[in-house]
Amino acid sequence: MGEPSRRLPVTLAPLTDELLSSWIGRHAEFYAVPPLAMLRHCLPEASSVRTADLDLNEDQVFRLARMFSADPTTVCRRTFANIAQSSRRLIAKEPVQSCSCCHPPKHEPRPVLRSQLLGWRITCTLCGCLLRHSGRHDRHSPFGRYHGTSLIGERLLDDEAERNVRTWTSPAEIARLLLMRRGTRPISRGYEPWRFRVLGAIIPDLDDVVERGSLPTPASPILPLHLRPALLAGVAIVERAGPEMLEMLRGQMMGANKARFSGAIDEIMTHTCRSMASSQLQLI
Ligand SMILES: [Zn+2]
Known part of the structure; x- marks a missing residue:
């Protein structure tokens, strides 16, 4: 002491x-x-x-x-x-974003706010304004039309991370699955496996706008801000549609990743069935 x-x-x-x-x-x-x-x-x-x-x-x-x-x-x-274990991989190692309203640029030394490291947020936790990339040119998000749905996804991920509140499954796990590659090997000339993620089956414009350096890897799982609205919208869409949507997405997978994806969703289904059974018991 x-x-x-x-x-x-x-x-x-x-x-x-x-x-x-x-x-x-x-x-x-x-x-x-x-x-x-x-x-x-x-x-x-x-x-x-x-x-x-x-x-x-x-x-x-x-x-x-x-x-x-x-x-x-x-x-x-x-x-x-307080951050749930399932969401911890989405905490950045250094500031990746900031709010131009809440982050005083003239304060020296410049403070780091907690929300600057939260890799699931697109809006400021304090004022609700859209966050901007730290120290880089802002890129316009091509997913503006998903804004409302993205905000629902942001809330789902935030509830899980900050308050350990989940719905029928873990939104952070859905986010992880959505970023998996649909296949691991080229199936035809010009097919680039890194480009085609599960998320692209829900938000089709994604496949065309991603660049190799902007997609996350297991070592660096945080999407840049201009692509993040697509992931958040995808999480909200899967959450709303329910487990059947994961079954549909299974059909999009190929090769070894189909087996990995299947294993992950079977695990989710088992937990979902178990928790639904226990909530039914409570109703009796
Ligand atoms: Zn703010």
């Missing part, structure tokens, strides 16, 4: 939605020490500042709160500790 003397003599107020590592970083700047040294001032066991954003136990939250003379809830709210 840290000593009471670990309290900082001067503390800086956290900004709205500021990420814990950013708050630590601003104190580090103030005290002219590296951010990790700042964190280790009260958590000598910490391996990196990013781990503080992702995983802190109750005692560590308490010690950090004491260092900043803050409430433990204030510290916890700035982390991703």
Whole structure:
């Protein structure tokens, strides 16, 4: 346990939605020490500042709160500790987006807001405006006409990630399945397996607009903002249509990926049947 003397003599107020590592970083700047040294001032066991954003136990939250003379809830709210395991792969490693209304450009050092790392969002968690890419030219999304449906998908993914609320299945798992390649091998001349994803069977314009570098990989599963509305709309459409839609999509798959997709949806169906059976029992 840290000593009471670990309290900082001067503390800086956290900004709205500021990420814990950013708050630590601003104190580090103030005290002219590296951010990790700042964190280790009260958590000598910490391996990196990013781990503080992702995983802190109750005692560590308490010690950090004491260092900043803050409430433990204030510290916890700035982390991703509440994010469901199924959604954690959609947390970016660095800021990928920002809201031009809520992100003060003149603040130095520039704070990082928690919502800048949420790979399932297209709108700002604070004001609802559309997010913009950080540090890159904004690209116009060709999926504007799906906007209303995308917002439904965003809410489904957000409910699961932030509040652990699911519908008949995990929206994050639907998102993962929708980004699978329909086939792994070229079936004809000019067929590029990387281009044709399950999602393209629901949002047909996707196949034509994607570029190789813009599609996610297992190592980097976050879609760029201009393509994200298509994925969110796809999640909303599958969620609304129900498990039968997954069966229909199975028919779009080829080769080894058909087997992988089938295995994943069989798993989903088993859980869905089980939870439907238990809710029917509750009704009796
Ligand atoms: Zn905003």
